[in-house]
Amino acid sequence: MPEADRNADVGETAASGGATAAEPVLKVRDLSTRFFTEEGQVNAVESVSFDVHDGEVFGIVGESGSGKSVTALSIIDLVESPGRITAGEVWYRNADLAADMREEHPEAIDGEYVDTRRVPEGVRRSLRGPAFSMIFQDPMSSFNPSITVGEQLAEAVEVQQRARANPRSTRSRTQGYGLGRYLSDWMLPSRSFVSTESRDRAISLLDQVGIPDPADRADEYPNQFSGGMLQRAMVAQALAGEPDVLIADEPTTALDVTIQAQILGLLRDLQDEADMSVITITHDLGVIARMCDRVGVMYAGEIAERGTLGDVFDRPIHPYTEGLLGSIPDLDDPAPRLQPIEGNVPELLDAEMGNRCYFADRCPKAMDECVAEKPAEVGIEGSDEHRVRCVLADHEYDPARALSTTEREREASADD
Amino acid sequence: MTDGRDGRDRSSRERRGATERAGTEGDALLDVEDLHKYYFERDSLVDRLLGRDARSVKAVDGVDFRVHPGETLGLVGESGCGKSTTGETLLRLREATDGKVRFDGESVFDLSGAELMEFRKRAGIVFQDPYSSLDPRMTVGELVAEPLAVHDEPADAENRTEARRERVDELLERVGLSATQRDRYPHEFSGGQRQRVGIARALALEPDFLVLDEPVSALDVSVQAQILNLLADLQQEFGLTYLFIAHDLSVVRHLCDRVAVMYLGEIVESGPTEELFEEPRHPYTRALLESVPRASTDERDREIEPLAGDVPSPRHPPSGCRFRTRCPAVIPPSDVEIPQETYREVMDLRERLESGAMNTERARELAAEHGNERGNGVNTNGEEGRVEDRGDATTETAARLCTVLFENDIGGENRAVVTETLGHLLDGERDEAVSMLRDRFESVCERQRPVLQAGPHPAACHLYDQPTERPNANPAERTADD
Numbered sequence: 070m071p072e073a074d075r076n077a078d079v080g081e082t083a084a085s086g087g088a089t090a091a092e093p094v095l096k097v098r099d100l101s102t103r104f105f106t107e108e109g110q111v112n113a114v115e116s117v118s119f120d121v122h123d124g125e126v127f128g129i130v131g132e133s134g135s136g137k138s139v140t141a142l143s144i145i146d147l148v149e150s151p152g153r154i155t156a157g158e159v160w161y162r163n164a165d166l167a168a169d170m171r172e173e174h175p176e177a178i179d180g181e182y183v184d185t186r187r188v189p190e191g192v193r194r195s196l197r198g199p200a201f202s203m204i205f206q207d208p209m210s211s212f213n214p215s216i217t218v219g220e221q222l223a224e225a226v227e228v229q230q231r232a233r234a235n236p237r238s239t240r241s242r243t244q245g246y247g248l249g250r251y252l253s254d255w256m257l258p259s260r261s262f263v264s265t266e267s268r269d270r271a272i273s274l275l276d277q278v279g280i281p282d283p284a285d286r287a288d289e290y291p292n293q294f295s296g297g298m299l300q301r302a303m304v305a306q307a308l309a310g311e312p313d314v315l316i317a318d319e320p321t322t323a324l325d326v327t328i329q330a331q332i333l334g335l336l337r338d339l340q341d342e343a344d345m346s347v348i349t350i351t352h353d354l355g356v357i358a359r360m361c362d363r364v365g366v367m368y369a370g371e372i373a374e375r376g377t378l379g380d381v382f383d384r385p386i387h388p389y390t391e392g393l394l395g396s397i398p399d400l401d402d403p404a405p406r407l408q409p410i411e412g413n414v415p416e417l418l419d420a421e422m423g424n425r426c427y428f429a430d431r432c433p434k435a436m437d438e439c440v441a442e443k444p445a446e447v448g449i450e451g452s453d454e455h456r457v458r459c460v461l462a463d464h465e466y467d468p469a470r471a472l473s474t475t476e477r478e479r480e481a482s483a484d485d
Numbered sequence: 486m487t488d489g490r491d492g493r494d495r496s497s498r499e500r501r502g503a504t505e506r507a508g509t510e511g512d513a514l515l516d517v518e519d520l521h522k523y524y525f526e527r528d529s530l531v532d533r534l535l536g537r538d539a540r541s542v543k544a545v546d547g548v549d550f551r552v553h554p555g556e557t558l559g560l561v562g563e564s565g566c567g568k569s570t571t572g573e574t575l576l577r578l579r580e581a582t583d584g585k586v587r588f589d590g591e592s593v594f595d596l597s598g599a600e601l602m603e604f605r606k607r608a609g610i611v612f613q614d615p616y617s618s619l620d621p622r623m624t625v626g627e628l629v630a631e632p633l634a635v636h637d638e639p640a641d642a643e644n645r646t647e648a649r650r651e652r653v654d655e656l657l658e659r660v661g662l663s664a665t666q667r668d669r670y671p672h673e674f675s676g677g678q679r680q681r682v683g684i685a686r687a688l689a690l691e692p693d694f695l696v697l698d699e700p701v702s703a704l705d706v707s708v709q710a711q712i713l714n715l716l717a718d719l720q721q722e723f724g725l726t727y728l729f730i731a732h733d734l735s736v737v738r739h740l741c742d743r744v745a746v747m748y749l750g751e752i753v754e755s756g757p758t759e760e761l762f763e764e765p766r767h768p769y770t771r772a773l774l775e776s777v778p779r780a781s782t783d784e785r786d787r788e789i790e791p792l793a794g795d796v797p798s799p800r801h802p803p804s805g806c807r808f809r810t811r812c813p814a815v816i817p818p819s820d821v822e823i824p825q826e827t828y829r830e831v832m833d834l835r836e837r838l839e840s841g842a843m844n845t846e847r848a849r850e851l852a853a854e855h856g857n858e859r860g861n862g863v864n865t866n867g868e869e870g871r872v873e874d875r876g877d878a879t880t881e882t883a884a885r886l887c888t889v890l891f892e893n894d895i896g897g898e899n900r901a902v903v904t905e906t907l908g909h910l911l912d913g914e915r916d917e918a919v920s921m922l923r924d925r926f927e928s929v930c931e932r933q934r935p936v937l938q939a940g941p942h943p944a945a946c947h948l949y950d951q952p953t954e955r956p957n958a959n960p961a962e963r964t965a966d967d
């Protein structure tokens with residue numbers, strides 16, 4: 070990674086001792102995730118850094134293949150093989166946890182912050198639920214179709230309760246499950262795995278997310294729920310652990326627009342009530358505009374531009390951000406012709422990702438220096454948060470130095 | 486124009502030239518009349534032997550519209566509203582249950598043999614999902630050439646293989662691919678490129694009319710814009726007529742000349758794009774437009790009132806207006822004075838009563854629950870302790886239940902009726918409860934199915950004159966030749 074980028078982040082990373090409430094709840098630094106596939110190494114996430122503050126909604130927007138979902142999975146350590154988090158730190162603010170860990174893992178502690186990448190896996194796992202929890206894109210395939218919704222929620226509640234009672238142990242009930250239990254369950258298959266209390270809690274969670282007749286609906290199977298209702302149930306499940314940070318990965322993409330409005334309203338209300346921090350990941354700029362305080366635009370595994378909503382929507386610098394905004398037809402004022410971004414999202418194969426701007430071959434304002442070296446992320450006019458990874462932050466576009474067509478074609482054919 | 490057989494033996498090539506010149510006035514290229522498509526469940530031999538009645542799923546239930554030459558008609562609606570089924574049925578890719586479709590004057594459902602082949606040549610479709618609509622074992626060249634082979638095109642060429650190859654190259658170049666990519670397989674292309682292949686394939690036979698079934702919904706926004714621009718260019722270049730099926734309203738507004746909004750198998754409103762988006766008439770259209778999140782910084786503070794609930798099942802569509810179960814503007818009987826929000830709640834209660842979601846048991850549970858809560862808090866007359874002995878107690882419980890069930894203030898006679906109903910319900914007399922509420926609160930929206938008026942911007946809603954003509958209606962639009 071370029072030196073300038075690292076320098077830019079040092080100031081923030083050096084958050085020491087007396088962290089106050091104004092400090093972010095989550096600090097992601099230089100997170101990189103790679104997939105080791107047969108075609109080669111895929112750099113899905115390329116040293117991504119961002120902060121999430123208390124009670125705010127941070128949005129990550131990008132097209133498919135930009136690495137936004139993998140970023141979310143990396144934060145809660147759910148990346149599966151052949152993917153691996155190869156570098157980076159995820160600093161989570163939790164004074165109690167930091168105190169507990171200080172003895173054993175001093176290197177993972179910085180004041181009230183704990184680097185979840187450097188604590189043992191069991192601890193990391195115990196954070197899923199009470200610290201971070203996630204809403205997935207497709208509610209229809211995220212529930213087990215053979216277990217009632219109520220029981221699945223109650224299970225989540227029990228896991229959270231166990232995690233809270235004994236934060237360091239993540240032994241679930243299944244881990245003590247031996248041959249004897251297996252045989253007895255085989256003969257008495259109706260044994261209930263959840264207690265009445267957690268069932269009641271599940272019902273109240275369903276009620277909280279606006280499902281009518283929650284007690285009855287809890288006994289139904291996922292296929293008896295509509296998509297919107299099931300997404301509500303998923304939100305309920307994510308709320309079971311009362312998380313500090315809720316990650317919503319395309320929470321409304323699978324839903325119709327009127328149902329989407331319901332779910333977005335619900336998420337906003339819950340966030341207001343519980344004062345959670347939310348990371349919203351979506352490809353839909355409308356959802357970002359409705360939900361988020363700050364936003365990061367991802368392209369090819371990197372955050373290309375970030376800032377407040379106003380910075381990114383009204384004062385974009387990066388041609389990719391401009392392109393995204395120009396690609397969507399405006400409902401209230403339809404432009405006669407859209408301004409699309411030519412070409413396609415790169416495949417992110419390591420061999421093809423040189424030391425240059427990844428957007429250069431699609432960029433209408435690409436210049437020679439764009440392919441000479443990868444631009445560093447620099448601050449730019451707008452709010453303090455407004456930062457962009459583009460040479461245009463430094464100087465205006467100069468047609469005389471435009472990336473020559475032959476060069477561009479060579480780049481494009483390399484991508485094919 | 487009763488069955489459209491009259492135009493059959495004319496040379497279609499000739500007619501085709503005529504329609505292209507005709508522009509947007511005059512005859513419609515496609516005229517869909519009262520189209521129905523039902524699917525039947527429990528319709529197997531076993532079911533019949535067991536004497537079970539077949540159950541119908543009314544995917545498309547009486548749809549009328551016209552598409553004029555050279556225009557783009559948008560068909561929008563949420564998933565399950567029947568828009569894709571409409572598109573496929575009118576092309577005869579599915580057998581219609583009832584209704585008429587006339588394409589260039591000929592009745593599509595009566596075609597057979599060579600005439601059907603000719604129709605297939607002139608009317609094509611681009612499917613939604615470019616990942617599953619292309620055969621993975623065929624090269625892109627073969628895929629685009631396949632329609633040519635099926636129709637023995639080009640018929641007049643000496644060397645057909647050579648001519649087809651040229652045509653394929655030309656098509657690939659036209660949709661923004663390169664002729665050198667002819668021998669590649671679909672998996673080597675990205676989503677946007679595959680959709681271009683799908684479009685090239687649909688264009689191969691030089692059609693007049695294309696059904697575009699959500700052609701961009703599987704694509705990323707930047708690629709989506711490329712495809713939308715391509716479709717607009719092709720329309721201009723080849724004088725194509727589009728039926729554009731989509732759920733994304735901003736895309737529809739961008740591309741379409743006229744729009745028809747579907748809900749649960751019916752068209753609820755149609756009109757010129759500009760007018761429909763600026764002055765939506767049907768409450769569903771309004772709610773739909775309001776629900777779309779705008780990509781602008783003031784979106785956060787835009788007040789929206791999202792529609793409650795889900796789309797009902799097409800197995801048991803609601804009586805009368807199908808939108809009435811979610812409608813924020815349902816019409817109370819003229820002799821009942823009640824605010825809209827309260828009336829919505831009354832209607833929701835009725836719905837739950839009639840479906841069985843609210844029953845005696847549930848009502849008692851609810852009352853008991855809230856009785857306890859209120860027992861140790863403030864209560865109206867401090868008598869909660871000794872309930873559920875006499876009729877008096879039931880009335881009291883019913884009154885309490887009424888407060889629990891209604892968020893909005895319900896007053897006067899309406900409250901008395903609702904309380905009495907709940908009393909019946911608590912006593913286990915569900916039927917009486919149901920009929921009592923119906924007697925007082927039955928809406929015109931549930932008694933009568935609203936229809937589209939004549940005119941350029943009809944809305945199937947009882948808020949607008951039913952079914953009389955609007956004063957400035959343009960009779961040519963829908964009813965001229967009936």
